[in-house]
Amino acid sequence: MRYLTFFFLLFSFNSCIKKQETTSTDYTLQEQEVTYASGFSIKTFDTYKKIEVSSPWPESKKSLTYILYPKGTQRPTIAEKAIFIPVPIEKTIITSSTDIPILEYLEVEGSLVGFPNTNYITSEKTRRLIEKGQVKELGSERDLNTEIVLELDPDVVIGFSTTGDTKAYDLIGKTGIPVVMNGSWTEQHPLGRAEWIKFIAAFYGKEQKADSIFTTIAQEYQKVKQNAISVTKKPTVLSGDMFKDVWYAPGGHSFLAQMYKDAQTNYLWKNTDKTGSIALSFESALDTAQNADIWFSSGSANSLAQLASKNHNYSLFDAYKNKKVYSPTLKKGLNGGVLYYELGPMRPDLILKDIVKIAHPELLKNYDLYFFEKLN
Structure with a gap:
């Protein structure tokens, strides 16, 4: 029907007279x-x-x-x-x-x-x-x-x-x-x-x-990027999550990899040539990033306990043990839409500020995270 x-x-x-x-x-x-x-x-x-x-x-x-x-x-x-x-x-x-x-x-x-x-x-x-x-x-x-x-x-x-x-x-x-x-x-x-x-x-x-x-x-983005150049230490970064049996992480030529670079962090898959996601086994992700300083998770878990309940092997990462796991998916609209997915592409300056604040908190002392939240 x-x-x-x-x-x-x-x-x-198509039969109507076209409106003037x-x-x-x-x-x-x-x-x-x-x-x-x-x-x-x-x-x-x-x-x-x-x-x-x-x-x-x-x-x-x-x-x-x-x-x-x-x-x-x-x-x-x-x-x-x-x-x-x-x-x-x-x-x-x-x-x-x-x-x-x-x-x-x-x-x-x-x-x-x-x-x-x-x-x-x-x-x-x-x-x-x-x-x-x-x-x-x-x-x-x-x-x-x-x-x-x-x-x-x-x-x-x-x-x-x-x-x-x-x-x-x-x-x-x-x-x-x-x-x-x-x-x-x-x-x-x-x-x-x-x-x-x-x-x-x-x-x-x-x-x-x-x-x-x-x-x-653009000016705000470049300002934050320039400010981060002054740091002397670049924390290592793990990114992504498991989906079914595959760990998906941003490719080395993706926009997220560019942000990790601009925030003066050491993204552990920066040398891959993918513009989208790269597919990894859990063992490969663990082997590369077990000792990573920070984990930017893209999953829906709102706490470390909930994260581990999805996959108990997540607790093997140092970032998990040291409570250095951050997610941008926790801030949601009335019916469950994620703010980061809607507004993030238009405001890369705010995403970069978040990453810099997490990686180098001394640079943005008076800034509160806009998209990301720490899992406790």
């Missing part, structure tokens, strides 16, 4: 510079802006192009294959909670009309919009409720894919609703991930605001 309804709505949607584009007399195409991010580029021309996403998902073989042009003006005539979007947009659907802080920083959270798995949103500001019924539940990001998407009729759907499977988005795109892919999570540099605020800002005409926000975050 759901799919019969969808095809009826699809027919009705409103003229935005105060909208101008603003220049943007991308410094740290490698997955997208922005070029500004006289009558349009071209955004190219070169890394929408890992090992992508193609780039995606979006042409943004002011509402009320003629659509540019461009030969290359692209998705054309009149801007600024007024209604959007996003599918990753990491984009929630971006909308809020840009002060356009009111444009959000739909989101999958709304329970996992931690932001109190956006939760209030959900409670008021302004943000509709769309199910799962892998199986978006297309009927509701069509009813909401957003100007843009901002999606993401971990595998390159975009079937759900392709179906929406066929209705005439533009779908753009956000590849921020593929970035290797922490500031590269945060810089994707400029990508989303372009659709709202908020380029200057995004530049200002990102510049502040």
Whole structure:
């Protein structure tokens, strides 16, 4: 029944007269510079802006192009294959909670009309919009409720894919609703991930605001990084956890490994060449990191006892014995969403401060941990 309804709505949607584009007399195409991010580029021309996403998902073989042009003006005539979007947009659907802080920083959270798995949103500001019924539940990001998407009729759907499977988005795109892919999570540099605020800002005409926000975050990150250079001792770091029979740790070219480096710690898998996670046996992890000074855990345990109950061998690590285990997953929203996963990509400066505070507490004496908490 759901799919019969969808095809009826699809027919009705495509049969309707296209709504008139409103003229935005105060909208101008603003220049943007991308410094740290490698997955997208922005070029500004006289009558349009071209955004190219070169890394929408890992090992992508193609780039995606979006042409943004002011509402009320003629659509540019461009030969290359692209998705054309009149801007600024007024209604959007996003599918990753990491984009929630971006909308809020840009002060356009009111444009959000739909989101999958709304329970996992931690932001109190956006939760209030959900409670008021302004943000509709769309199910799962892998199986978006297309009927509701069509009813909401957003100007843009901002999606993401971990595998390159975009079937759900392709179906929406066929209705005439533009779908753009956000590849921020593929970035290797922490500031590269945060810089994707400029990508989303372009659709709202908020380029200057995004530049200002990102510049502040980048400057704060670099300030903390420079401050840490003065240390003489680099504590060794164990990172990750067991999942079933495999220990997953950040690869040596991952954004977390970069943060451990910038915090002047000695990450024990820094020489691996992976940009994502590396898979290890427990024996291998123990052999390498049994004597590590600090353990940054990514699991859900909220105490050392609970951690050991998940795997009694965890107690073999010196970091466990010395109560030097820290987790970023304990601070949660009302319905269980993790603050770190939602806000962390936008605020690498705060993550770096946390790591520096833990590794070199003498450097940030008056700073309280923002994401991480110590397991006792």
